[in-house]
Amino acid sequence: MERAAVVAGLGGWVPPTIVTNDQLAGVLDTSDEWIRRRTGIRERRWVSPGQSTGDLAVEAGRRALSSAGLEDVDAVVLATSSPDRHCPATAPEVATRLGLGPVPAFDVAAVCTGFVYALATGAGMVALGAARSVLVIGADAFSTLLAPDDRSTRVIFGDGGGAVVLRTGSPTEPGALTGLNLGSDGSLSDLIEVPAGGSRQRSTGLPAKTEDTYFTMQGQAVYAQAVRRMAESVKETARRTGWDPAEIDRFVLHQANARILEAVARRLGLPPERFLSNIEVRGNTVAASIPLALADGVASGELRPGHKVVLAGFGGGLTWGSMALVWPRLAPPATASAEPAVASAGADPGPP
Numbered sequence: 001m002e003r004a005a006v007v008a009g010l011g012g013w014v015p016p017t018i019v020t021n022d023q024l025a026g027v028l029d030t031s032d033e034w035i036r037r038r039t040g041i042r043e044r045r046w047v048s049p050g051q052s053t054g055d056l057a058v059e060a061g062r063r064a065l066s067s068a069g070l071e072d073v074d075a076v077v078l079a080t081s082s083p084d085r086h087c088p089a090t091a092p093e094v095a096t097r098l099g100l101g102p103v104p105a106f107d108v109a110a111v112c113t114g115f116v117y118a119l120a121t122g123a124g125m126v127a128l129g130a131a132r133s134v135l136v137i138g139a140d141a142f143s144t145l146l147a148p149d150d151r152s153t154r155v156i157f158g159d160g161g162g163a164v165v166l167r168t169g170s171p172t173e174p175g176a177l178t179g180l181n182l183g184s185d186g187s188l189s190d191l192i193e194v195p196a197g198g199s200r201q202r203s204t205g206l207p208a209k210t211e212d213t214y215f216t217m218q219g220q221a222v223y224a225q226a227v228r229r230m231a232e233s234v235k236e237t238a239r240r241t242g243w244d245p246a247e248i249d250r251f252v253l254h255q256a257n258a259r260i261l262e263a264v265a266r267r268l269g270l271p272p273e274r275f276l277s278n279i280e281v282r283g284n285t286v287a288a289s290i291p292l293a294l295a296d297g298v299a300s301g302e303l304r305p306g307h308k309v310v311l312a313g314f315g316g317g318l319t320w321g322s323m324a325l326v327w328p329r330l331a332p333p334a335t336a337s338a339e340p341a342v343a344s345a346g347a348d349p350g351p352p
């Protein structure tokens with residue numbers, strides 16, 4: 001019988017420190033009104049001093065394992081672009097801290113598409129029979145990469161972790177992942193970058209300029225690419241899954257900007273209510289964004305068993321990707337320690 005990777009557990013976690021727009025407006029030339037109007041973000045969580053991406057990943061992973069009713073998995077894949085250290089990968093330490101033993105554990109770096117790439121990697125391991133279960137985590141502490149005085153990036157990003165457990169199952173059961181579509185365009189790699197710190201800069205032997213050690217983004221160009229690439233990827237995943245886009249109940253897209261979600265909905269000619277959004281209180285949490293939106297969506301009741309769901313990410317690289325599944329019935333706890341935070345209009349009555 002054909003094997004499929006099936007979502008069997010879900011968890012999310014955000015650090016306790018809330019940073020409001022007004023707090024940012026107190027130290028940067030910005031305002032609550034500008035941030036809300038241009039991004040839809042009201043507040044975000046940031047790690048506190050000493051807290052790291054690995055800490056976020058451990059908390060999210062623990063909740064996903066508990067939701068799946070498992071204490072062990074055969075592998076850990078961690079999507080992150082803000083690892084605890086440049087070397088080694090963060091995943092092995094996360095696996096050890098979760099008590100998972102000497103399982104294969106590695107990082108996947110695809111910035112805001114990282115979770116979809118990690119999900120594809122984990123699903124591939126299951127489909128090959130290389131693992132019966134995989135913990136797939138997306139976690140980023142991107143606040144640590146932002147220049148203290150850069151209002152254009154500082155208002156957007158939040159920190160967090162989200163995770164799913166994949167297990168071996170059948171392609172026809174709820175939770176089975178399907179319709180994978182991934183892509184990249186390295187000719188636009190400069191649109192989203194941390195210029196210094198990598199081998200290209202270090203091989204010069206010259207010290208990095210401080211400003212080059214921070215994250216930079218060409219906002220408008222990224223915006224246009226995000227809308228185009230996510231809309232195209234969603235359509236391709238729907239086609240590969242054999243679904244008409246109009247019959248898809250929920251779109252769980254990377255939460256980059258509320259206006260990007262609305263623009264993708266418009267481009268696809270679909271009701272915006274079907275696009276889950278927690279950006280108001282999470283901000284852009286990079287690789288954690290999609291699994292956190294799933295966890296918040298389940299907690300709020302916006303995402304329910306039986307829903308036809310498409311996940312889609314877009315980020316630096318450039319990279320993009322989508323997958324589809326029928327949402328399965330999962331055991332709680334599925335959500336973050338913080339309150340559920342989904343704000344889709346909820347006008348759509350939901351599952352078939």
Ligand code: COA
Nearest residue numbers: 030031034038112151152155219220222223256257314315
């Ligand atoms: N507060 C106030 N003004 C700000 C600001 C802030 N936080 N950030 C930028 N501005 C200013 C700019 O300096 C610019 O001023 P100017 O016209 O005097 O030069 C003006 O606002 C417009 O800037 P612009 O970059 O055109 O704004 P925008 O409407 O495109 O919004 C983003 C900026 C970043 C919110 C938006 O481009 C975006 O969301 N891009 C995609 C981000 C994304 O998806 N990133 C992650 C990809 S995974």
